[in-house]
Amino acid sequence: MLTRQLGLRASKRWPFLSLKNLQSSQLTTVSTSNMPKVATGVKRRCANQAAASTAAESGTPASFVLSAARELADAGVSAAGLATYAEKASRIPFLLRCQILDISGDNANPLADCLLSFGALSVSTEEYKAPGQPEQEVFQDGSGRTWDRCTVTGLFSSEHDIAQTLQIVQDVLNITVTQHQIEEVPDQEWVNAMKDSYQPTEVCKGLWIVPDWCESPDPNALNIRMAPGLAFGTGEHSTTRLCLQWLFDRRDKIQSAHVIDYGTGSGVLAVAALLMGAASAVGTDVDPLAVKAAKDNAALNSVGDRLVALQCSPSVQGDDPVACIASSQQPMQFDICIANILRGPLLDLQPRLTAYVKPGGHLLLSGILVSQVAKVQDAYQGNFADMQYKEENSWALLTGVKQ
């Protein structure tokens, strides 16, 4: 009913807002000239997102604009409603990429440093190939040689005044920028590039980690399905592999165990333990994206009902996450406590992690380099016996049994 009412009003005063026009395939036909009194920034962004939507997959700027439009529809077509739309549409996250072409090799490094000191988030130097010219190969031989002609690309935040920075940089270095181009880089672009690089990974014989859009190369193995996102824990890293290998080697003994994965990231270790037969798992992380990723990955592997994912404070003075969910069903001590984080937090969390482990239970500490093992072991030695470590590629997994 609202749709029809809205549809009617939309077609009279705001023709572009007619909801049926907002199917992704038709977003490209949105004409900016039909948007009365909309800020130029929003117009430009809408046109950009509309153009981007045909090439994009779902869950991208197109759906962002759709959801913004739905919010507008709910808010009503009024000045306030339009303000909500403008605000939401302008929050599509993006960065600005400025490519400075055809810079001499000698100037490339100073230019990069200068851009960084004037606000670039990162600067990338590549070879500048004029059309038709052959590639010039530069090898890493320690001489610091660079290409004769370079392209220097700076990434800036969306609010940065690049024109001013270019001016300053030219003045400071006394060089001239002859060609440059600036474009918007929606966050989705590099996130997708990152996701595309994931492949099924064999952790060891019989254990695979498979991205959710792939089929496992070995259907008979224990396959952990993952939806790779921005949380740590894709299964490729040595520390994840060390922990998974440890669990896999003892999978008969894990039956009915209660597990806590502190610093769970994507939840890969907690989910693995559950798939191997653990009774329950608690996964906590300081990053809310990780908490969500852990829940999603557990659901993906049909163990969502046995995983509790919690957010915890990055400070040790923060509340104990397990204490916060205390109940008669929730075990407060665990058979296995895994913490694959970093040396600093492992030292800070020593009292908390020690308390989590039942007498006779196992502690797994990782995310540390072999060179950092001694210090971590010293901290935990008092309460744990049989401490030993395994290493892979200079990373270590330190384990112990609670006394």
Next chain:
Amino acid sequence: MASKAKAVTATIKLVINAGQAKPAPPVGPALGQAGLNIMSFCKDFNAKTADKKPEIPVPVVITAYSDKTFTYVMKTPPVTYFIKQAANIKSGSQRPGHAVAAEISVKNIFDIAQQKQQDVPDMSIDAICRSVAGTCKSMGVKVVSA
């Protein structure tokens, strides 16, 4: 060493706070563009800077090769960071050249130059001092002799 030298595809420079590399910007887009394994870099960088004071800015230079592998080098924090530490200020002057944010001494300049020398071993300490003094000027930090 390596049987076949690898061709370099790009050199990426950025500054990350110690122990705080995450896939989010600036690391994500910068490395993602070159097709590098972002997670692996973040984990490696965080572990290697685990011993440093957290929040100290660490400039990183990553060399990306044609086979999508990479190596990286960490450098000393930017001169601006050292100056802010020495002058005990959070940021430079809003109007450098007109408004003075703070003062530091010539001895501070020399100490900073010594720290930075590890990054530019070919430069004379004199030249580095002058460069540091120049940065002070651009931040609106005055240099006094005491």
